[in-house]
Amino acid sequence: MSASAPVQFRNTTLGATVAVLQATEPPALADALHKMFGGMPDFFNGEAVILDFAALAEVPSSIDWAGLNSLMRRYRLQPIGVFNLPPEHGEGARRAGLAQLDEAVTGNPRQIETPAPARAPEPPAAAPQAPAPSPQPATASTMFIDRPLRSGQQIYARGADLVLVGGVSPGAEVIADGSIHCYGPLRGRAIAGAQGDDRARIITSNFGPELVSIAGVFRTFERGIPETIAGRAAQVRLSGTENTLNIEALQPI
Amino acid sequence: MKVIVITSGKGGVGKTTTSAAFASGLALRGYKTAVIDFDVGLRNLDLIMGCERRVVYDLVNVVNGEARLNQALIKDKHCENLFILPASQTRDKDALTEEGVEKVLEELQHMGFDYVVCDSPAGIERGAVMALTFADEAVVTSNPEVSSVRDSDRILGILQSKSKRARDGGEPVKEHLLITRYSPKRVDEGEMLSYKDVQELLRVPLIGVIPESESVLHASNQGTPAIHLKGTDVAEAYADVVARFLGEERPLRFVNYEKPGLIKRLFGGK
Numbered sequence A: 001m002s003a004s005a006p007v008q009f010r011n012t013t014l015g016a017t018v019a020v021l022q023a024t025e026p027p028a029l030a031d032a033l034h035k036m037f038g039g040m041p042d043f044f045n046g047e048a049v050i051l052d053f054a055a056l057a058e059v060p061s062s063i064d065w066a067g068l069n070s071l072m073r074r075y076r077l078q079p080i081g082v083f084n085l086p087p088e089h090g091e092g093a094r095r096a097g098l099a100q101l102d103e104a105v106t107g108n109p110r111q112i113e114t115p116a117p118a119r120a121p122e123p124p125a126a127a128p129q130a131p132a133p134s135p136q137p138a139t140a141s142t143m144f145i146d147r148p149l150r151s152g153q154q155i156y157a158r159g160a161d162l163v164l165v166g167g168v169s170p171g172a173e174v175i176a177d178g179s180i181h182c183y184g185p186l187r188g189r190a191i192a193g194a195q196g197d198d199r200a201r202i203i204t205s206n207f208g209p210e211l212v213s214i215a216g217v218f219r220t221f222e223r224g225i226p227e228t229i230a231g232r233a234a235q236v237r238l239s240g241t242e243n244t245l246n247i248e249a250l251q252p253i
Numbered sequence B: 001m002k003v004i005v006i007t008s009g010k011g012g013v014g015k016t017t018t019s020a021a022f023a024s025g026l027a028l029r030g031y032k033t034a035v036i037d038f039d040v041g042l043r044n045l046d047l048i049m050g051c052e053r054r055v056v057y058d059l060v061n062v063v064n065g066e067a068r069l070n071q072a073l074i075k076d077k078h079c080e081n082l083f084i085l086p087a088s089q090t091r092d093k094d095a096l097t098e099e100g101v102e103k104v105l106e107e108l109q110h111m112g113f114d115y116v117v118c119d120s121p122a123g124i125e126r127g128a129v130m131a132l133t134f135a136d137e138a139v140v141t142s143n144p145e146v147s148s149v150r151d152s153d154r155i156l157g158i159l160q161s162k163s164k165r166a167r168d169g170g171e172p173v174k175e176h177l178l179i180t181r182y183s184p185k186r187v188d189e190g191e192m193l194s195y196k197d198v199q200e201l202l203r204v205p206l207i208g209v210i211p212e213s214e215s216v217l218h219a220s221n222q223g224t225p226a227i228h229l230k231g232t233d234v235a236e237a238y239a240d241v242v243a244r245f246l247g248e249e250r251p252l253r254f255v256n257y258e259k260p261g262l263i264k265r266l267f268g269g270k
Helices: A026-037 A065-074 A087-095 B015-028 B059-063 B098-110 B126-133 B146-162 B184-188 B195-202 B214-222 B233-245 B262-267
Strands: A017-020 A047-052 A077-083 A142-145 A154-157 A161-164 A173-176 A180-186 A189-192 A202-207 A211-214 A217-220 A234-239 A244-249 B002-007 B033-037 B082-085 B115-119 B137-142 B174-182 B206-211
Touching: A017 A077, A026 A065, A047 A065, A065 A077, A065 A087, A142 A154, A154 A161, A161 A173, A173 A180, A180 A189, A189 A202, A211 A234, A211 A244, A217 A244, B002 B015, B002 B126, B015 B033, B015 B082, B015 B115, B015 B137, B015 B174, B015 B214, B015 B233, B059 B098, B098 B126, B115 B126, B126 B146, B137 B146, B137 B195, B146 B174, B146 B195, B174 B195, B195 B206, B206 B233, B214 B233
Parallel strands: A017 A047, A047 A077, A142 A161, A154 A173, A161 A180, A173 A189, A180 A202, A189 A211, B002 B115, B002 B137, B033 B082, B033 B115, B137 B174, B174 B206
Antiparallel strands: A202 A234, A211 A217, A234 A244
């Protein structure tokens, strides 16, 4: 087959989010999703999702595939397949365009929950890692938030680093299992290493948070932020054997 | 047709004054404009527009199908192209449904309206959410003080999550920042946030600064939108806002404090 064929097939390993469903009725799921992500419809960024039916309490007599599909799309998730589907619903899933992936995936299909692996120390004035906020491949362990995060909003980057391009307002909360990078004023609460990764850091171009926390070690700024770092580029990390929070200005080179 | 919500989170910052002046300004430019009061239960827009004695039917009547839209629309006494849809004073905000509001907006579109200005109630509850749900653009009104700025920030977040544009994942609602009740003198004396401070905190493009003025109070009491007060700084500032909204370039005015000169100080004067 020549390389100029209009279609080519390649093998790939695709990272996808798995949605473990305990119910299949779209209204019940919609309620639950609204509770989880109501304030952030962009929590998922067009990621591929696999619907896992292993946790169903009982096998429903019918499944509203169109409803499930459109519900997932509303949260910017793209259903691509199913796991552990009761066999009587296989035909419905096939007609809804969903692949049965049980054989295709071996091992634990759950999304990686361990903290991101150690990275080489970054140069202080590092540019944003990806200049274009284009759709990330589903495997990227970085979440990008392009708009300013407003008071009352909350973002959680599960198993990922969090990059905030527009800054964080007072009263907003950003949480990441990995590190938090904020290219704009960081004025809300920033919680990095939420699952206990003590190598996580918080880096911002304009330091002014209400609270910073790394791996559970936190600090508030009741008496104001020290003048040497207020409003400046700064980095927060844990240091020493006692794991104390170390906040330092980033020196322009 | 474009739907613009005038919102703020906090109460008393000048949403209704702005809605009346902004809608009047659009109508004066020749656009067929409707202004809707979403503050069900605490209606005020009819007073500011000076049409409180002509209210027969209201928004809730139309939403519930008890009256037709053209029965409820009140023609403004100052502008040819301006219509007011008042809120109900006897109901509460739960009387509004998303479907009902959508139907009213669709009908306004059929009637050939160019702009619909939605006067939002204070707060972040149902009334405010209903007012911003269908917005294409938002004018977030803020006073130069921290609690107002914080509430404006909150409402910007709600715009990003609860507006129909956000839910459908389309083009986000276009945001404008309007700073009202601005006193350059108090800014100069360090008692008030400057407009630059507010803009820096909210990071939203500034559409205008309305100076604090006693004439706004007079205008409200007379039922005349502030934009009609010929020769006042407030009227000119609102006219600038409308011009900028329509894409014209206007330099920012009424933001600098000029210390009164020696002669003025000696002989008094305003």
